[in-house]
Amino acid sequence: MKRFLYYLRNMDNSTTTFRELYEGAVLLQYPPKYDPLRDEYIPYPPEEGESNVYYTDLYSFRIEHTHKLAQDKPTVVLQIPCVHFGICEPSDAAADFCLRQWIRQVDRLNDELTNHSRTEKENGKYEIYRPAGKRIRNNAAFFAECAGKDYEYGSGNVLLMQTDTLPPPELCLCLRMQIQLPHKKLKKIMRMFQRDLLDAVEDFIQTFDRVGFADALELADRQTQIRRWLADSPYCAFLANGSVFPRKSGTD
Numbered sequence: 001m002k003r004f005l006y007y008l009r010n011m012d013n014s015t016t017t018f019r020e021l022y023e024g025a026v027l028l029q030y031p032p033k034y035d036p037l038r039d040e041y042i043p044y045p046p047e048e049g050e051s052n053v054y055y056t057d058l059y060s061f062r063i064e065h066t067h068k069l070a071q072d073k074p075t076v077v078l079q080i081p082c083v084h085f086g087i088c089e090p091s092d093a094a095a096d097f098c099l100r101q102w103i104r105q106v107d108r109l110n111d112e113l114t115n116h117s118r119t120e121k122e123n124g125k126y127e128i129y130r131p132a133g134k135r136i137r138n139n140a141a142f143f144a145e146c147a148g149k150d151y152e153y154g155s156g157n158v159l160l161m162q163t164d165t166l167p168p169p170e171l172c173l174c175l176r177m178q179i180q181l182p183h184k185k186l187k188k189i190m191r192m193f194q195r196d197l198l199d200a201v202e203d204f205i206q207t208f209d210r211v212g213f214a215d216a217l218e219l220a221d222r223q224t225q226i227r228r229w230l231a232d233s234p235y236c237a238f239l240a241n242g243s244v245f246p247r248k249s250g251t252d
Contacts, residue, residue: 001194002153004054008186017071018181021063024052027158028151046158055149058084059172059201072121072181079146079172084205085213090143090171093220096131097213099141102175103130105200112196124182124192128175133251135220140176145169 007020028049032041052063064075087094106126113123129140148167151159182188230236 001054001056003157005190006157008190011186013184013186022052022065024050025157026051028161029158030161031163056198066178073178076177076179078175080201082171082173085208086210092137093217095141095143096135097216098173102204103128105204109196109200120180121183125180126177128177142174144172144174146172
């Protein structure tokens with residue numbers, strides 16, 4: 001996060017491209033290498049590199065281009081370690097449940113930003129895919145093995161690389177969303193990422209409905225078993241077009 005804030009502090013307040021956040025230009029400083037012939041450590045010169053992944057103590061996030069004509073609305077992929085939720089086996093049902101839980105946090109974030117006398121480009125906004133009643137696989141919520149932080153933050157954009165004890169990849173819940181960055185308000189952008197988004201992730205983890213999560217996985221397993229049984233059995237059912245089924249009001 002320090003590196004992310006460093007770019008914002010040194011950015012022109014009137015920028016509309018936010019190029020520094022996408023590129024993540026850094027200087028990689030590797031630890032000196034021991035030379036047994038000289039019996040001394042030989043320092044490496046810094047190397048130029050790029051990294052659009054930024055780390056906090058709780059999670060990491062990746063900044064990606066949404067569209068070349070929407071540089072002020074990046075795609076942000078949150079990468080939250082599954083250990084925080086007690087998730088051991090990733091599945092489409094698990095990702096779908098997590099997405100629906102996270103949308104509540106997104107709504108709270110937008111409630112704090114909303115000012116009806118201003119446009120979204122002035123206020124800022126968090127946007128995310130909202131699933132309907134059907135559970136389908138999508139790229140708004142998924143699981144992936146994500147690399148851990150392998151550096152210590154130096155000064156400016158210098159990263160002090162660690163090569164002795166590299167952290168192993170970690171299974172993470174990845175949540176993809178778009179964030180409209182408010183124009184000419186770099187301090188507000190800092191607050192959105194450093195405070196608001198971080199607080200939302202913390203609350204998301206602390207209030208995660210583990211009982212509801214277990215129920216959702218059990219329901220998905222039952223559905224799978226029933227469909228498998230129907231496929232192998234002589235039973236079938238026909239439903240007329242336009243049939244009205246008993247269901248909870250307001251759902252599809």
